[in-house]
Structures are given as C-alpha cells and as structure tokens.
Amino acid sequence: MKKMKVSAFSVIVAGSMILAACGEDNATTNPEEGGGGEAAGLETNIVTIATGGASGPYNIIGSTLAETYSSQYGVNSRTQTTGASVENVNLIKEDKIEMAFTMSDVVSQAVEGTEGFTEPTDKISQIAALYPNYVQIVTTADSGIETFEDLRGKRIAVGDQNSGVEVNARMLLEGYGITYDDIDVDYLGYAEAADGLRAGQIDAAFLTSGLPNASLLELSETLDIRMVSISPEDVERVAEDQSYFIALDIPADTYGNEEAVPTAAIMNALVVHSDMSEDDVYELTKTFFENLDTLENSHQAAADITLEAAQEGLVAPLHPGAQRYFDEQ
16 A cells, blocks of 8 residues: 555656646747747748859858748748749749749849740739849950940850849840840859859859859959949939849949949849748748848848838839838837
8 A cells, every 4th residue: 555655646746747847838839928938930831042153142141041040930941042033033933932032123024024024923022122233244354345335246154044143134235235146145153154254264244243242252362353334324324224223333342443333233132922921921021130130240241231221122012921020110
C-alpha cells in the first residue's frame, strides 16, 4: 500500500508539471493573450523572393530580407536568382513566387500589357516604391566613346535578354534614334559585362542598378573606365514617351569619378502576388520597414528606401495589406 501511494503521488506531481509546462507554452506563443510572445505567424509557409544576378543589389538586399522573414516567422523564405525584372514579373504571373524586386518600367508594362507583355495582368500588387536604379553606362578610357551617340556602331552589353536592364537600355537607345541594328548587341549580366570590358571583348555596357554596382566597383579598381552621361534634357525628352525615367546624378567618387555623372534612373518596386492574404502582406510589409537598418547594412542602396516615399510613383495597385500598414503609420 505504501508503494502504491508513492506511485500515485508521483503520477499526480508529474501530471501537474506537464499541465504547468503547457500553460507556460500557451502564454508565450499565443499573441492574442498578451503574453509578450513571438511575432504573429503567417498563413503561408513559403516566401520565395525573386531577385536578380548574384552580385546585384536585388539579390544582396533580398537575401537579407529572406533571412529576416525566416528568423521572425519560421517560414521557408529564400531568394531565387534570376535574369531580374521581366523574369520576376513572369514568375509571379505563373504563380511560382510570392514576392519580387523589379524595376518600375517593367511592372508598368506588365500591368498595362504593353511592350513584351501581350495582355494586362492583375496578379501583381505593389508593396512599396524602393530606391532608384541608375542607368550606368560604362566604357574604357581608351575606347573613344565620350557621348551617348558614340555608342552607335559599337559592341554593347545591354544586360540579360529580357531583363529590366535590357528593356530600359533599348528604350534609351531608341530615344536617341539608335536601334539594335545600329550596334553589336551582347546580352550579358553585370559580372559578365565587367569581364567583357576587362578582356576587351565589348566596347561599353549598360549596368542599371542601385549604387554602387558591385561588379562595376570591382572593375573600376582594376581598369581605367569612363562613365557615359545622359543629360537631364535628354532624359526629359525620352520621358515624354517613357514616363518612368527620371534625371539623377551618379555622385562623384562612386567609381573614382571626379565629378557627378548625369544619367537616367528608374525607381525600383517591391511587389507581391495579388492572391497573398491581407494579413500576410501586412506582416511582410511591417517587417520590411522595421528592418531597413539591417537591409542598409547589407547594401547601401537600401539607404534610399524610406517609409515617407514608399507610396510615391506606384506603378501597380497597392496591396491591401501594405495599405493597412501605411495607414497605421
């Protein structure tokens, strides 16, 4: 009897400990009960972020963002390196990704069903306008190319085929009356274009991205380069047909350049699949803006992202979840 009483007492004690432990778990994981617990969860288990080339700002910033989402929400968030804007938009249209970095010109064309997009799409919603992508036209100091018009007849890298870089390179060339028939075209990404300039295989390259572009920065340290300018007047003229172009300067000493270089720029956009829930996009938007310092530490282009300017120049419908977050702020 004595042994039985001890066993029964042990069972009661053990059961009490288990119930207490369960109570503690509920108190820390249920945000509705105000236990000061974990961040709100997401309905989705996967947040795939389409970016661009491995060395570009999209991928660097996107990788940091994916790590933040994975850590905060316990979801499988990762980046998918791509040919950038056009491919990213198509991946959303094909229901293959949840989020993407892309240039505003490509988003605008996809939403409207113009240029390379045969019909409008309603699958793309915007979270925010981000930082400007600068059109960086680089050549070597001994190439003889000093002005945009000098690109005629040269071998030019215009970005990956159907990328955002290639789209705006083609638009700018056409704005100067230059078609692909007037140049030798190479479809090269950032790193490949830098290698081509270094090897003397191409005469100039378009590397449109945030500042600085890692491939161009590395190239400037080993090769005497020249940046080809685009005057504000010419940007304004081209923008009469392509309104997403704005005039900005590449600051002095970005790539060892003594003076600022006037050029064209296009705002970047952070977009999501329109079918994502309002609650999920609210959380993703909130976490994005609450971690701007972390994103800036990964790439200085993120320093130009601000909450105040996030709704300026939107080219796609703002997702209701993002709208809810902005309204709160």
